[in-house]
Amino acid sequence: MDMELVGTSYVNDFLVPNLYFHLTTAYNILRLNGVDIGKKDFMINLAPHVQLIKAP
Secondary structure, three states, X not given: OOOOOOHXXXXXXXXXHHHHHHHHXXXXXXXXXXXXXXHHHHOHHHHHHOOOXXXX
16 A cells, blocks of 8 residues: 655644554553653753743
């Protein structure tokens, strides 16, 4: 079998869903085996952008 996709269709309809599936599966396997991994490990790159906003 063969199929042809334009670049955006390939990325949006094939690549992203497969990548998300594999990342989620790897995360679940790690958690199942007791690895302490969570949201903080995935979003650490945003830490420099966090700001304290003072209430008026």
